[in-house]
Amino acid sequence: MIEATPLVWDNHACLPLRPHDLSFLPALERHRAAGTHVVMINVGYGDDGIEQHVRMLATFRAWITAHGDRYRLIESVDDIALARAAGQLAIGFDIEGANAVADQLSLVGVYRDLGVRWMLLAYNRNNRAGGGCQDDDGGLTPFGRALLEELAARGVVACASHTGYRTAREAIDASPTPLVFSHSNPRALADHPRNIPDDLIVACAARGGVVGINGIGLFLGDNDASPARMARAMAYVADLVGAEHVGIGLDFLHDRRELDETIAAHPEQFPSALGYGAGMAFMAPEDLPEVARELAALGMSEAELAGVLGGNWLRVARQVWKR
Ligand SMILES: [Zn+2]
Secondary structure, rough: OOOOOOOOOEEEOOOOOOOOOOHHHHHHHHHOOOOOEEEEEEEEOOOOOOHHHHHHHHHHHHHHHOOOOOEEEEOOOOOOOHHOOOOOOOEEEEEEEEEHHHHOOHHHHHHHHHOOEEEOOOHHHHOOOEEEEEOOOOOOOOOOOHHHHHHHHHHOEEEEEEEOOHHHHHHHHHHOOEEEOOOOOOOOOOOOOOOOOOOHHHHHHHOOOOEEEEEEEHHHOOOOOOOHHHHHHHHHHHHHHHHEEEEEEEOOOOOOOHHHHHHHOOOOOOOOOHOOOOOOEEEEHHHHHHHHHHHOOOOOOHHHHHHHHHHHHHHHHHHHHHO
């Protein structure tokens, strides 16, 4: 199918993680109305356990299915084009951290069947799979290696955002399929442990991966979440490894109150010394068209733009998802 405008794919967005609270779900319309075609919604992170992940998947799946006029659950790569043709937002899910599977790798296939499309190894802190980016990273564990094998076997994309440097470096080599950074910004532009140094970006790209840039001011630098700042980070990675290895994972948080409460309640995950706190700036889904204009102004070609806005994530999906 030839489309007149590029596919727009936002690889990470956050709705409140409260199973019985449907009040924020209509906010998905913001992504659709802004011209986004595909969005991955987070269903759990960090220390969240199996029950929480399954509960959130059930909540989101039921609501999305009941609102099929506007939204479509992604069951296979084909659903992306079908959703677009029908004016629906195509929705998949993501998991931030191996705690979601506890010690049971067979859960990967269960999550996959419930729509989870990517999963990262360790969220800021160390876990069974490896090291977090804000912890003393001891490297990829045997369980982490087995998890990478299982993700590849089940068609779930492996991700090393929030993961420690050493674990990420080892995971890029160990993963049977291209590993991505779903939402990580270049350390060269903003010195924060959540950001990734050039050599990780180069290693990720060399194995066919994609680095998604997030729209969080703390990680873009100077708490500036403007489209110009976002475009600068995307252009930096494109200059370093080629535009075919750049994507978008905005990490827009719909419920700022939940964010502020979470940051206050979990200083071990979000230490104030690293800049976490109230007043963090986030780029909104509505700003993405302006990011595209900024990238064009920086000299990105139409073909490169089509890749960074969504085509590159689609390429990885075709390689990894299996269906
Ligand atoms: Zn994240």
